[in-house]
Amino acid sequence: xxxxxxxxxxxxxxxxxxxxxFTFLYRNGMxxxxxxxxxxxxxxxxxxxxxxxxxxxxxxxxxxxYMNLLVIVIDIAGTVMIFLALPVFFFPAIENILSTTxxxxxxxxxxxxxxxxxxxRSDVLVSELESHGVDYVIAEPDREKATELYEDGYPVVRAxxxxxxxxxxxxxxxxxxxxxxxxxxxDASIVLTAKEIDDSVRVVSVVEKPEYADYHxxxxxxxxxxxxxxxxxxxxRTVTRVTTDVEDAATVGEELRVFxxxxxxGSDLAGKTVEGMGLRERAAVNVIGAWFDDEFVSPVPPxxxxxxxxxLLVTSGDGSEEIEELSSDVExxxxxxxxxxxxxxxxxxxxxxxxxxxxxxxxxDVEDGPNVDVVGDATDPDTLAEAGVDxxxxxxxxxxxxxxxxFAALITxxxxxxxxIAARTTTQESVPKMYAAGADYALSLEKVSGRMIASxxxxxxxxxxTGTNVNVVxxxxxxxxxDTLAEARVRDRTGCTVIGVRRDGDVLTDxxxxxxxxxxxxxxxxxxxxxxxxFFEEFG
Numbered sequence: 311x312x313x314x315x316x317x318x319x320x321x322x323x324x325x326x327x328x329x330x331x332f333t334f335l336y337r338n339g340m341x342x343x344x345x346x347x348x349x350x351x352x353x354x355x356x357x358x359x360x361x362x363x364x365x366x367x368x369x370x371x372x373x374x375x376y377m378n379l380l381v382i383v384i385d386i387a388g389t390v391m392i393f394l395a396l397p398v399f400f401f402p403a404i405e406n407i408l409s410t411t412x413x414x415x416x417x418x419x420x421x422x423x424x425x426x427x428x429x430x431r432s433d434v435l436v437s438e439l440e441s442h443g444v445d446y447v448i449a450e451p452d453r454e455k456a457t458e459l460y461e462d463g464y465p466v467v468r469a470x471x472x473x474x475x476x477x478x479x480x481x482x483x484x485x486x487x488x489x490x491x492x493x494x495x496x497d498a499s500i501v502l503t504a505k506e507i508d509d510s511v512r513v514v515s516v517v518e519k520p521e522y523a524d525y526h527x528x529x530x531x532x533x534x535x536x537x538x539x540x541x542x543x544x545x546x547r548t549v550t551r552v553t554t555d556v557e558d559a560a561t562v563g564e565e566l567r568v569f570x571x572x573x574x575x576g577s578d579l580a581g582k583t584v585e586g587m588g589l590r591e592r593a594a595v596n597v598i599g600a601w602f603d604d605e606f607v608s609p610v611p612p613x614x615x616x617x618x619x620x621x622l623l624v625t626s627g628d629g630s631e632e633i634e635e636l637s638s639d640v641e642x643x644x645x646x647x648x649x650x651x652x653x654x655x656x657x658x659x660x661x662x663x664x665x666x667x668x669x670x671x672x673x674x675d676v677e678d679g680p681n682v683d684v685v686g687d688a689t690d691p692d693t694l695a696e697a698g699v700d701x702x703x704x705x706x707x708x709x710x711x712x713x714x715x716x717f718a719a720l721i722t723x724x725x726x727x728x729x730x731i732a733a734r735t736t737t738q739e740s741v742p743k744m745y746a747a748g749a750d751y752a753l754s755l756e757k758v759s760g761r762m763i764a765s766x767x768x769x770x771x772x773x774x775x776t777g778t779n780v781n782v783v784x785x786x787x788x789x790x791x792x793d794t795l796a797e798a799r800v801r802d803r804t805g806c807t808v809i810g811v812r813r814d815g816d817v818l819t820d821x822x823x824x825x826x827x828x829x830x831x832x833x834x835x836x837x838x839x840x841x842x843x844x845f846f847e848e849f850g
Contacts, residue, residue, distance in 0.1 A: 315453075325391055332357045332384050343374045361388035412453075412460045412468045415479035422446055423767055424480050424488045426471030426500055428459055430737060431537075432491065434760020436464070437839060441846040442768060442785075449480050472499040477507055487512040487767040490531070491759075494522045498529045505530035514766040516759065519655065533766045537759035541734055542659030542708060544758070546648075548572050548621070548751055549704050549732040566810045566817050568598075568782045568836060571622040572751065575703075575728045580620075585612035589624070598807050598836060599623035606838050608807045619730070619750030623836060625809050625819070647671060648704040649697050651688040651718055653679065656734050656755075657708035669704075672697050688718045691725065700725050707733035707749070712740040716747045723748030757839070781842045784812065787833045789849030796823035804844040806837030 337353035340346050346369075348356075356369060360381075372378050423439055423446040425432055432448070439446045448464055449471040450456040456468040469476035471490070477500075482488065488504045488511060490497035497515045504513050515531040517523050523534040549572055573579045579587050589595050599608035601621040607614070608623070616622070648664060650657050653675035661681060664671045672683040674697045686693030688709055699705055705722050709715045712735050719733055733749040735741055737756055744752040761781070790798050800808050811818045811825070812832040818825075827833065835845055 438764035805841035
């Protein structure tokens with residue numbers, strides 16, 4: 311039921327209730343106060359005539375004060391109901407006539423992705439689909455939201471995706487995949503409905519609570535995603551070790567690994583230039599980009615100073631020895647305690663990741679429960695003091711509200727100037743504010759969710775690094791064929807870096823400016839979501 315339908319229901323219910331109440335009061339008033347009895351139908355006729363302004367005074371004059379006051383109230387109520395009818399019925403009708411009509415079905419859709427329904431994290435998914443040239447349609451049941459999306463240029467059909475009629479309206483039989491991303495219960499209904507219509511259609515379901523994943527699989531979902539779990543693990547993994555483990559790196563074949571190297575407070579890497587760190591000499595790895603707060607730079611000038619909190623994008627060769635050597639060779643700070651603020655799904659997954667390490671940690675939450683060490687408000691300095699934030703090496707902000715997380719980051723940074731602070735945000739637009747508040751590393755649920763869904767539905771495309779701030783993609787690039795990397799100016803035009811080329815089954819990583827892209831080559835690029843979209847627009 312959309313907002314217009316709810317508003318109509320409320321108005322109609324209130325109108326009928328007022329008519330019945332005034333009918334009862336008028337009949338009893340005429341009998342007991344005026345001594346001139348009326349039947350219920352006569353009393354109802356009087357109220358209807360008054361509300362519709364079609365008959366006044368048929369029973370007048372009234373001789374008692376109470377009856378005159380009652381008639382005045384009925385007159386006022388009738389007038390109010392008339393004016394209330396304007397925004398409920400008249401104005402929406404005029405708006406519907408003047409506004410664009412959203413289609414309620416589309417029979418021409420083919421090999422498309424059905425997105426049910428539109429959420430803030432859908433924008434990242436849509437960006438991925440558009441950059442890969444994959445058709446999609448949004449099944450949105452709410453009239454006003456569907457209209458807004460349609461006017462903004464989204465391909466949308468106003469249809470409830472958890473019904474047979476709704477999924478058939480977006481041609482589910484010809485769809486490439488269905489993405490169920492509403493609520494855990496509605497998503498399960500969408501899965502059941504889609505599989506009942508066409509058991510062969512691929513259905514990807516997104517769960518808020520990981521414990522519901524098994525039920526979605528029982529419903530028939532081909533893949534069940536839990537973005538909050540991945541987000542918590544990514545935050546814990548990034549800031550609690552000098553480098554990423556081998557199994558956490560994005561791999562391309564057996565020849566190339568790409569991972570994020572976080573520079574913690576107190577590391578001997580902090581304060582040195584990229585050239586001065588000597589990572590290539592020490593561990594045979596190459597720095598291809600860097601996150602300085604919320605800005606991604608690629609290539610990184612050799613003279614750039616790497617401060618604590620910087621995240622380097624690094625590539626290594628075909629073995630794990632380089633990464634292991636880097637882990638042992640780089641002198642890091644003494645590993646102290648970690649404090650996790652928030653024990654929702656993100657906080658729980660971060661704690662589970664910490665259980666795999668030798669790091670001690672404490673959990674703070676507003677509600678007591680298993681594994682919660684300190685009960686209190688994460689924005690209260692006394693609570694932070696009790697949790698030992700002032701002496702912690704790492705603080706993970708896993709709070710559900712962005713405004714609260716930003717405030718907690720400000721207080722945490724004031725309490726501890728040297729801690730590594732990693733923060734989750736709900737929206738991508740909150741990430742810059744989180745860095746400004748003092749966080750060293752921030753990752754949004756929108757970005758992680760969108761990438762996970764895109765990776766699940768684009769089976770033929772390689773979308774990796776879902777839990778990081780950078781995208782690593784292997785793809786065809788017909789616009790580069792015949793050009794050298796120097797001639798193509800990929801970095802200047804898109805902000806992406808070509809880190810490898812797959813040719814005849816092998817991944818080539820020694821790419822100089824004179825390296826020429828040939829027919830049949832697949833290129834491996836690294837860059838932000840925006841940069842990747844520009845790459846596909848230029849060369850895809």
